[in-house]
Amino acid sequence: MGRTLLIVVVVLVMLVAGALIAPVRLPHIQLAAETVGHLGGIPITNTMIAGWISTLVVLAIFWLGTSNQALVPRGMQNFAEYITEFVLGLCESVAGIARGRQFFPLVATIFLFVITSNWMGLLPGYNTIVVRERVAATEATAGNAAAKPEATKPEAAKPEGTAASPKGEIEEIPLIRAASTDLNTTLAIALTSVIATQIFGLRALGGGYVSKFINFKGPIDFYVGLLELIAEVAKIISFTFRLFGNVFAGEVLLAVITFLVPWGAAIPFYGLELFVGFIQAFVFAILTLVFMTLATTAHEHGDAAHAHEAPHH
Amino acid sequence: MTDAGVRLLAAALAIGLGAIGPGLGIGMLGAKAMEALGRNPEAEPAIRGNLILAIAFAEAIAIYALVVALIIKFVA
Numbered sequence A: 001m002g003r004t005l006l007i008v009v010v011v012l013v014m015l016v017a018g019a020l021i022a023p024v025r026l027p028h029i030q031l032a033a034e035t036v037g038h039l040g041g042i043p044i045t046n047t048m049i050a051g052w053i054s055t056l057v058v059l060a061i062f063w064l065g066t067s068n069q070a071l072v073p074r075g076m077q078n079f080a081e082y083i084t085e086f087v088l089g090l091c092e093s094v095a096g097i098a099r100g101r102q103f104f105p106l107v108a109t110i111f112l113f114v115i116t117s118n119w120m121g122l123l124p125g126y127n128t129i130v131v132r133e134r135v136a137a138t139e140a141t142a143g144n145a146a147a148k149p150e151a152t153k154p155e156a157a158k159p160e161g162t163a164a165s166p167k168g169e170i171e172e173i174p175l176i177r178a179a180s181t182d183l184n185t186t187l188a189i190a191l192t193s194v195i196a197t198q199i200f201g202l203r204a205l206g207g208g209y210v211s212k213f214i215n216f217k218g219p220i221d222f223y224v225g226l227l228e229l230i231a232e233v234a235k236i237i238s239f240t241f242r243l244f245g246n247v248f249a250g251e252v253l254l255a256v257i258t259f260l261v262p263w264g265a266a267i268p269f270y271g272l273e274l275f276v277g278f279i280q281a282f283v284f285a286i287l288t289l290v291f292m293t294l295a296t297t298a299h300e301h302g303d304a305a306h307a308h309e310a311p312h313h
Numbered sequence B: 001m002t003d004a005g006v007r008l009l010a011a012a013l014a015i016g017l018g019a020i021g022p023g024l025g026i027g028m029l030g031a032k033a034m035e036a037l038g039r040n041p042e043a044e045p046a047i048r049g050n051l052i053l054a055i056a057f058a059e060a061i062a063i064y065a066l067v068v069a070l071i072i073k074f075v076a
Helices: A002-021 A045-067 A073-093 A097-120 A183-205 A220-261 A267-294 B003-020 B022-038 B041-075
Strands: A035-039 A042-046 A130-134 A171-176
Touching: A035 A220, A045 A073, A045 A097, A045 A183, A073 A097, A073 A267, A073 B041, A097 A183, A097 A267, A183 A220, A183 A267, A220 A267, A220 B041, A267 B041, B003 B022, B003 B041, B022 B041
Parallel strands: none
Antiparallel strands: A035 A042, A130 A171
């Protein structure tokens, strides 16, 4: 009883002290990635920079892990081998030895890139290091366009955001922002995954793969083929928005919690976001793997491809 | 009610109502997976893999609702 009271008092004191000593303002929540610079006419967004950093980190881990290879792995090599064996085991258990090894490079790349960029997005510096830029009229992107016409209460929603700032003011733009909080990143990975699935399917089944979509055997087969075509498009959408939605919502959650209780309260949510980051990377990789397995499996019974057909362990 | 107010309400309803079904579905999946684990604890890897896969499919429905909500809020 005494301990519970103590904890409650400490939390309340931290709430009040945090709010008084170090108030955190509610960050400006923006959907589209902000442009921080230009490289030869190509706009460079903050999510692109984060994507490059994650790529470099993955490369560095595996470069360190594969230089100086020893028969008995230690340190970085051990780590790299552990990850590789984990993903390879996954591929082989779902798709079988031969196909699993065929799918492994793409699946492992997706898994490693997504998990690295998700976890690195939680590091200090992401979203907090800002560059100050003069606001051009074009900076008010889709995120603010909706709120702009109604100028009645911009202060309540965005204390410091760009919505209220007149033209020519200084704006703070985060220098780096987690790569998956940009729809373009997740769409790129989703397209890679789905297009590679089609290529693997075509290579494995040839004309049989095409007949899954375009089929004149009968009205029902034709309709099922149309549904399969729609399902391929839906795959892209759900891949894209699953990763984007989870990571973006996590970022907003952390920002809001930090705004509500500046000290300490966000730590458990960081744990949650670590978990979500892993699960999303895992789901992306394993769904890619399962879709590839389904696409390369011949169906004779004309049943629509569903998850219950995935080979089990 | 103003135009922006209706839009906010529509976005909130889209994701709020759209999350009910997937929430129920994921709950059922979790319950059944726990039941299966209780019956056969050795099948844990197979159950976990399929559970995550099934949850991802149920979650996709919520994602469509999220897409609609985002479109209402930011695009339309």
